[in-house]
Amino acid sequence: MQVGFIGVGVMGGPMILNLLKKGHEVTIFARHPEKASVQEVLQAGVRQAPSPRALAMASEIVITMVANSPDVEEVVAGPQGIFEGARKGLIIIDMSTIAPSVTRKLHEQASERGLHFLDAPVSGGSQGAINGTLSIMVGGEQNIFERARPVLAAMGKEENIFYVGPSGAGEVVKIVNNMLVGTISASIAEAFVLGVKAGADTDTMAKIIGVSTGASWQLANQFPMRAFNGSFKPGFMTDLLHKDLGLALDLAAENQATVAMTSIARQLYELSRASGHGRDDYTALMQALEQLAGVEVRSKQ
Amino acid sequence: MQVGFIGVGVMGGPMILNLLKKGHEVTIFARHPEKASVQEVLQAGVRQAPSPRALAMASEIVITMVANSPDVEEVVAGPQGIFEGARKGLIIIDMSTIAPSVTRKLHEQASERGLHFLDAPVSGGSQGAINGTLSIMVGGEQNIFERARPVLAAMGKEENIFYVGPSGAGEVVKIVNNMLVGTISASIAEAFVLGVKAGADTDTMAKIIGVSTGASWQLANQFPMRAFNGSFKPGFMTDLLHKDLGLALDLAAENQATVAMTSIARQLYELSRASGHGRDDYTALMQALEQLAGVEVRSKQ
Amino acid sequence: MQVGFIGVGVMGGPMILNLLKKGHEVTIFARHPEKASVQEVLQAGVRQAPSPRALAMASEIVITMVANSPDVEEVVAGPQGIFEGARKGLIIIDMSTIAPSVTRKLHEQASERGLHFLDAPVSGGSQGAINGTLSIMVGGEQNIFERARPVLAAMGKEENIFYVGPSGAGEVVKIVNNMLVGTISASIAEAFVLGVKAGADTDTMAKIIGVSTGASWQLANQFPMRAFNGSFKPGFMTDLLHKDLGLALDLAAENQATVAMTSIARQLYELSRASGHGRDDYTALMQALEQLAGVEVRSKQ
Amino acid sequence: MQVGFIGVGVMGGPMILNLLKKGHEVTIFARHPEKASVQEVLQAGVRQAPSPRALAMASEIVITMVANSPDVEEVVAGPQGIFEGARKGLIIIDMSTIAPSVTRKLHEQASERGLHFLDAPVSGGSQGAINGTLSIMVGGEQNIFERARPVLAAMGKEENIFYVGPSGAGEVVKIVNNMLVGTISASIAEAFVLGVKAGADTDTMAKIIGVSTGASWQLANQFPMRAFNGSFKPGFMTDLLHKDLGLALDLAAENQATVAMTSIARQLYELSRASGHGRDDYTALMQALEQLAGVEVRSKQ
Structure with missing residues (x-):
C-alpha cells in the first residue's frame, strides 16, 4: 500500500522500517530532514514529500x-x-497520544470532507516499535479499521491490535493505560526506595513481589531493564509520560472525575524533571528518590 | 509436628485446615471460641489451649x-x-503483618531466652489461604527457616516460600508488596472510573491494558473477581489494607523516605471507609469513586 | 475617561458601576445582552458597542x-x-486571570501595533468588586500603569493597587495568590471536618486558631461568611478556582516546579464539582467532606 | 504556687523562667541535668527533684x-x-502535643485516683514561650481550669488562654491548628518557589498576598522571619511538625476522616527531613524545594 508517514522519531523511525519490511511503500514528511532517524529511513528506501499536503496526495x-x-x-x-x-x-490514522476531544473534532472535520480518521495510539515503547510488537488501540468506524488493519499489523503484534469503539475511544484507552504506567511506576519507585532503606534486597523484593499481589508489567519488565540496572536511556522519556499524565488530568477535569493518584504521580515526574531526568526513561524517577533517601536500588544479577 | 496456632480468623482458619491435611497436629488458642471459624477447626480435630502460654508448652x-x-x-x-x-x-513464626521494629524487638527477646523467632507474613488473601497457595516471605535465621519449611509448605505454594533475609526482612518485603497492592488498586479504581466516564468500555480496557504496559496482578485477578463484578465481599478488607498502609507510612517516617503515592492511596481508602466500605474488599474503593463520578464500572462478561 | 469594558458578569458588573460612580464614561460589549448583569449596567447609563472592535474605536x-x-x-x-x-x-487592561504566557504574547503583539497592554488581575471576589475594594496586581510598563491608575482606582482600594513588574508578572502574582486560596481553603475544610468529628466545636476552633499560628484570611473571612454559616452562594465559584488551579499546574509544568499541595487541592475541588458544587462558593468543598465524614461544621453564633 | 515542671527544653526552659518571674516556686525533674536549658533554669532558682514521683510530692x-x-x-x-x-x-497540666486518646486515658486514670488532669497544649513557638505570649488551649473540667489559670497566665497571653471543652479537646484544637500550620506553610513554600521561578519578586508577592485572599499568619510572620530571610534556625523544628502531622493522620484514621492535604504536607516535610532539615525550622522545606527548582526565594529588604 501507499503509506504516508509524518513523525519520524524514536517511535516513528522503527515503525516505518517495519512497514517497509512488510512491503509497503512509504513516503515521509519530515520537518527536520537532517535528523539521524530521518536519514536512516531515507537510506532504507522511503520517499520524501515537501509538505503533509503533498504527502497526502x-x-x-x-x-x-x-x-x-x-x-x-x-x-x-x-x-x-x-x-x-x-x-x-x-x-x-493518528497514532499519537493526544486529547480525545481533539481527535473527535478532527474526525468530524474529516467526515465532512469525505475522509476517514482513526485514532490508533500505541503502547510498548521504542522496543515495541523496533520489534513490531506494539499494542494498538483503535477508535473510529469499525469497517475503516478493518481496511487499515494490514498496515497496522506491520507495526503491532497481530493479537494486540484492538478495535475499541467510536472516535476517541482509542485515545481514552491509551490515556487510561498510561495513567497506570505513571502511577504504578511511581509507586514501585517509592516502595523500592523504602524497602532498600529499611534493609531489604532489590532482587529479593522483585522476585517475590513479582509472583505476589503487588506484581505488574512495570516491575517485571521496565524496572529490571532500566532503573534496577542503573540504565536510564529511554525507553519512554519522562517528559512524554509527564505530558500524557497532563492529558489524563485534562480528561478528568472535562469529566469531573477525581484522579488523586495520577495527580500526585505527575508531581513526582515533575520533581524528576526538575532533577534533570526529563529526557531519561521515566523510571529515572527512582533515582531522584534514591538521592533524596540516600540509598541505591540496584540489581546484583 | 506439634503446631500451636494463635489467630483463627479469615486467614488463620483455612491455614489450620491445611496444616491438618498435611498431617500436623494443631493446638489453638482462641480469645473468642464461639466464632464460626474457631468452631470449624475444632470440628476438624484441633485441640484448644487455655492460653498462649499453655499452647506454647x-x-x-x-x-x-x-x-x-x-x-x-x-x-x-x-x-x-x-x-x-x-x-x-x-x-x-509470626505470620501477621506488623511493624518490622516490633519484629526485631521480639526476635531479640526470643534469642535471649534460647527461642527462635521468624517473621513470615503472607500474600494471597483468603483465597490463597483456602487453597494453600499463599506466598510466604520469611525473615530470621536461615537454618531455622529450613527447619520450619515443612510447616510453611502446608500453607503456601512450595515455590512461593521465600527466605528473604535477617529478622524483620519478611515484614519489610510484605509491607512493600502491600504498598503496591494499595497504590496499584487505587490507581486502577480512579483510572477505570475516568475511562468509563470518558466513553470507554470496562471489558475492552481490561483486556487491552492487561496485555500492555499498564498491566498488573490486581487488574488481571482482583478487579475481575470483585469490583468489575459488582462483588465486594473480601478477599482482603479495606480496613486491613488501610492498616498495612499505615505500617508503610510509619516505616517511611522511621527511614525518612518520601512515599507520596502510598500516602494519597491511604487517604483514598480512608474515603472508602468513610463511605462504609471498611469491611468490604479493598477494591470497593472503586464503588466510592463511581458514586462520586456518577458512573458504573462493570464487566458485561 | 472613555473606558471600554468587555465581560459584564459577577465581577465585571459591579466594577463598571464603580467606574460610573467615579465619573468615567463606559461603553460595553456584551455577548449576551439579555443577562441581568448587562441590563443593570445599561440602566445605570453605559453605552453598548456591537463588537470589541467597535468598542475599541x-x-x-x-x-x-x-x-x-x-x-x-x-x-x-x-x-x-x-x-x-x-x-x-x-x-x-486585561483584568482576567489567565496564563502568563498568553499575556506576554498579547503584550508583544500590542507593542508591535503601537498599543499598550497591561495585565491587572484582581483579588477580593464579588464583594470586593461591589465595594470597589479589589486588590489589583499590575504587570507591564510602569509609565503605562501610572496613566491607567485613576481608572484602576475606581475599582480597587488605593493602597491595594500594585505595580508588580514586567508583562505577565501581575498574572503570576495572582496565580500564586489563588494557589494559596485553594490550598488554604481545602486545608481548613479538611481540618475542621476532622476537628468537629473528633469532638471540638466550630466556633471555639475558629476563635482560637484565628489568633494562633494557623490563622489565615480565609478562616477569618470567607469561612465565617459562607461555609460555617451553611451558605454556599458565591463569592467565588468552585469552577473558577478549579480553573485557576489548572493555570497554576500549567505554570508549574512550564517551570518544572513541583506543586504537590496545589495538585491535591485541585483534585479535592474536582471532588467538590462532582458532588454538584461547581457553581457554589469554593468553600462548599467543606460540605462535600462533611457528607463523607457524616458531620456538620457550623457556627452557632 | 508550688509548681512542678517536667520537660526543660526549647519550650519548657523559657516557660519556667516566666513562671519564676510571676513569683511561682518551681521544682523540675530533668532526665538530662547537664543540658544548657536545665543549667539556665537552675541558675535562675528552680529546685530539682530526683523523679517525677518526688516532684509530684x-x-x-x-x-x-x-x-x-x-x-x-x-x-x-x-x-x-x-x-x-x-x-x-x-x-x-499536660502542655505537650499528644494523641487525644492518650489524654483521655490519663484523665480517666487521674480521676480514679482523685487527681485532676488538664490537657493544655500551646501555640506560638519558642518566641511565644520566651515572651510569655503563648496561646493555650485547655481541655478538662472547667472549674479545674479556673484554678489553674493563674499559672497558665504566667506563660501565655491572658486573652489567648482558652477553655475549649472536655478532656482531649485541647489536644484536638492544637492538632487542627498544627495541621493548618503544616499545610499552609507547605503551600506557601511551593507557591513562592513557583512564583519566583516564573519571574515574580519575593517581597512584592509577600506584600500583595499579605493583604489579599491568600494571606495567613505564616506568610506575615514565620516566613519573613525565617525562610525569606535565609534563616532556618527554629522556631519550631521540622521533626516536631512532622510528628504533629502524624498525630493528625492517626486522629483522622480513628475518625475515618479524609485528610489529603495534611497527608501530602507530611510527605513534603519527610522530603525536607531527608534533605537534612529535620532540626531546622519547618519553613526550611522551602529551601529543599528551591534546590529542586534551582531558584532562591529571598527578601531583599
Missing part, C-alpha cells in the same frame, strides 16, 4: 505519529496539512 | 496470625504469653 | 474581564477584536 | 511539656511517675 493511508494535540492539528488540518491534499476516501 | 512450633503489633506483643511477650510457656528451642 | 482605555485565555485572545486579537479597532496609544 | 500543680505520647505516659503513669507521688487534688 501520494497516499492511500496517512499515518501521523507526532508530539501533541497542536502538532496533530497542524499536520492534519493546517494550511499545508493533510486535509488540503487528501483524495476522497483517504484514511488518516 | 504443648508445641514444637507456634504460629501467630493476629491483627497488629500490640496483639503480637501480647500473645508472644505478655504475662500469659508464648515466652512464658516455651521450652528451649521453640520456633515462633 | 470609541475608547481611550479598554478593560477585559473574561473567563479564560482563549476568551481574552478572541476579544483582543480575534477578527472583530480590540486590535482591529484600536487607535495608536490605546491602553488595554 | 512537692507540688500543688505539675506541668508536663515533653516530646510525645509515650513520654507523657511514662512521667505521669510510669513506675516512678507523677501518679505515684501525687497528693489528692493535685492538678496535672
Whole structure:
C-alpha cells in the first residue's frame, strides 16, 4: 500500500522500517530532514514529500505519529496539512497520544470532507516499535479499521491490535493505560526506595513481589531493564509520560472525575524533571528518590 | 509436628485446615471460641489451649496470625504469653503483618531466652489461604527457616516460600508488596472510573491494558473477581489494607523516605471507609469513586 | 475617561458601576445582552458597542474581564477584536486571570501595533468588586500603569493597587495568590471536618486558631461568611478556582516546579464539582467532606 | 504556687523562667541535668527533684511539656511517675502535643485516683514561650481550669488562654491548628518557589498576598522571619511538625476522616527531613524545594 508517514522519531523511525519490511511503500514528511532517524529511513528506501499536503496526495493511508494535540492539528488540518491534499476516501490514522476531544473534532472535520480518521495510539515503547510488537488501540468506524488493519499489523503484534469503539475511544484507552504506567511506576519507585532503606534486597523484593499481589508489567519488565540496572536511556522519556499524565488530568477535569493518584504521580515526574531526568526513561524517577533517601536500588544479577 | 496456632480468623482458619491435611497436629488458642471459624477447626480435630502460654508448652512450633503489633506483643511477650510457656528451642513464626521494629524487638527477646523467632507474613488473601497457595516471605535465621519449611509448605505454594533475609526482612518485603497492592488498586479504581466516564468500555480496557504496559496482578485477578463484578465481599478488607498502609507510612517516617503515592492511596481508602466500605474488599474503593463520578464500572462478561 | 469594558458578569458588573460612580464614561460589549448583569449596567447609563472592535474605536482605555485565555485572545486579537479597532496609544487592561504566557504574547503583539497592554488581575471576589475594594496586581510598563491608575482606582482600594513588574508578572502574582486560596481553603475544610468529628466545636476552633499560628484570611473571612454559616452562594465559584488551579499546574509544568499541595487541592475541588458544587462558593468543598465524614461544621453564633 | 515542671527544653526552659518571674516556686525533674536549658533554669532558682514521683510530692500543680505520647505516659503513669507521688487534688497540666486518646486515658486514670488532669497544649513557638505570649488551649473540667489559670497566665497571653471543652479537646484544637500550620506553610513554600521561578519578586508577592485572599499568619510572620530571610534556625523544628502531622493522620484514621492535604504536607516535610532539615525550622522545606527548582526565594529588604 501507499503509506504516508509524518513523525519520524524514536517511535516513528522503527515503525516505518517495519512497514517497509512488510512491503509497503512509504513516503515521509519530515520537518527536520537532517535528523539521524530521518536519514536512516531515507537510506532504507522511503520517499520524501515537501509538505503533509503533498504527502497526502501520494497516499492511500496517512499515518501521523507526532508530539501533541497542536502538532496533530497542524499536520492534519493546517494550511499545508493533510486535509488540503487528501483524495476522497483517504484514511488518516493518528497514532499519537493526544486529547480525545481533539481527535473527535478532527474526525468530524474529516467526515465532512469525505475522509476517514482513526485514532490508533500505541503502547510498548521504542522496543515495541523496533520489534513490531506494539499494542494498538483503535477508535473510529469499525469497517475503516478493518481496511487499515494490514498496515497496522506491520507495526503491532497481530493479537494486540484492538478495535475499541467510536472516535476517541482509542485515545481514552491509551490515556487510561498510561495513567497506570505513571502511577504504578511511581509507586514501585517509592516502595523500592523504602524497602532498600529499611534493609531489604532489590532482587529479593522483585522476585517475590513479582509472583505476589503487588506484581505488574512495570516491575517485571521496565524496572529490571532500566532503573534496577542503573540504565536510564529511554525507553519512554519522562517528559512524554509527564505530558500524557497532563492529558489524563485534562480528561478528568472535562469529566469531573477525581484522579488523586495520577495527580500526585505527575508531581513526582515533575520533581524528576526538575532533577534533570526529563529526557531519561521515566523510571529515572527512582533515582531522584534514591538521592533524596540516600540509598541505591540496584540489581546484583 | 506439634503446631500451636494463635489467630483463627479469615486467614488463620483455612491455614489450620491445611496444616491438618498435611498431617500436623494443631493446638489453638482462641480469645473468642464461639466464632464460626474457631468452631470449624475444632470440628476438624484441633485441640484448644487455655492460653498462649499453655499452647506454647504443648508445641514444637507456634504460629501467630493476629491483627497488629500490640496483639503480637501480647500473645508472644505478655504475662500469659508464648515466652512464658516455651521450652528451649521453640520456633515462633509470626505470620501477621506488623511493624518490622516490633519484629526485631521480639526476635531479640526470643534469642535471649534460647527461642527462635521468624517473621513470615503472607500474600494471597483468603483465597490463597483456602487453597494453600499463599506466598510466604520469611525473615530470621536461615537454618531455622529450613527447619520450619515443612510447616510453611502446608500453607503456601512450595515455590512461593521465600527466605528473604535477617529478622524483620519478611515484614519489610510484605509491607512493600502491600504498598503496591494499595497504590496499584487505587490507581486502577480512579483510572477505570475516568475511562468509563470518558466513553470507554470496562471489558475492552481490561483486556487491552492487561496485555500492555499498564498491566498488573490486581487488574488481571482482583478487579475481575470483585469490583468489575459488582462483588465486594473480601478477599482482603479495606480496613486491613488501610492498616498495612499505615505500617508503610510509619516505616517511611522511621527511614525518612518520601512515599507520596502510598500516602494519597491511604487517604483514598480512608474515603472508602468513610463511605462504609471498611469491611468490604479493598477494591470497593472503586464503588466510592463511581458514586462520586456518577458512573458504573462493570464487566458485561 | 472613555473606558471600554468587555465581560459584564459577577465581577465585571459591579466594577463598571464603580467606574460610573467615579465619573468615567463606559461603553460595553456584551455577548449576551439579555443577562441581568448587562441590563443593570445599561440602566445605570453605559453605552453598548456591537463588537470589541467597535468598542475599541470609541475608547481611550479598554478593560477585559473574561473567563479564560482563549476568551481574552478572541476579544483582543480575534477578527472583530480590540486590535482591529484600536487607535495608536490605546491602553488595554486585561483584568482576567489567565496564563502568563498568553499575556506576554498579547503584550508583544500590542507593542508591535503601537498599543499598550497591561495585565491587572484582581483579588477580593464579588464583594470586593461591589465595594470597589479589589486588590489589583499590575504587570507591564510602569509609565503605562501610572496613566491607567485613576481608572484602576475606581475599582480597587488605593493602597491595594500594585505595580508588580514586567508583562505577565501581575498574572503570576495572582496565580500564586489563588494557589494559596485553594490550598488554604481545602486545608481548613479538611481540618475542621476532622476537628468537629473528633469532638471540638466550630466556633471555639475558629476563635482560637484565628489568633494562633494557623490563622489565615480565609478562616477569618470567607469561612465565617459562607461555609460555617451553611451558605454556599458565591463569592467565588468552585469552577473558577478549579480553573485557576489548572493555570497554576500549567505554570508549574512550564517551570518544572513541583506543586504537590496545589495538585491535591485541585483534585479535592474536582471532588467538590462532582458532588454538584461547581457553581457554589469554593468553600462548599467543606460540605462535600462533611457528607463523607457524616458531620456538620457550623457556627452557632 | 508550688509548681512542678517536667520537660526543660526549647519550650519548657523559657516557660519556667516566666513562671519564676510571676513569683511561682518551681521544682523540675530533668532526665538530662547537664543540658544548657536545665543549667539556665537552675541558675535562675528552680529546685530539682530526683523523679517525677518526688516532684509530684512537692507540688500543688505539675506541668508536663515533653516530646510525645509515650513520654507523657511514662512521667505521669510510669513506675516512678507523677501518679505515684501525687497528693489528692493535685492538678496535672499536660502542655505537650499528644494523641487525644492518650489524654483521655490519663484523665480517666487521674480521676480514679482523685487527681485532676488538664490537657493544655500551646501555640506560638519558642518566641511565644520566651515572651510569655503563648496561646493555650485547655481541655478538662472547667472549674479545674479556673484554678489553674493563674499559672497558665504566667506563660501565655491572658486573652489567648482558652477553655475549649472536655478532656482531649485541647489536644484536638492544637492538632487542627498544627495541621493548618503544616499545610499552609507547605503551600506557601511551593507557591513562592513557583512564583519566583516564573519571574515574580519575593517581597512584592509577600506584600500583595499579605493583604489579599491568600494571606495567613505564616506568610506575615514565620516566613519573613525565617525562610525569606535565609534563616532556618527554629522556631519550631521540622521533626516536631512532622510528628504533629502524624498525630493528625492517626486522629483522622480513628475518625475515618479524609485528610489529603495534611497527608501530602507530611510527605513534603519527610522530603525536607531527608534533605537534612529535620532540626531546622519547618519553613526550611522551602529551601529543599528551591534546590529542586534551582531558584532562591529571598527578601531583599
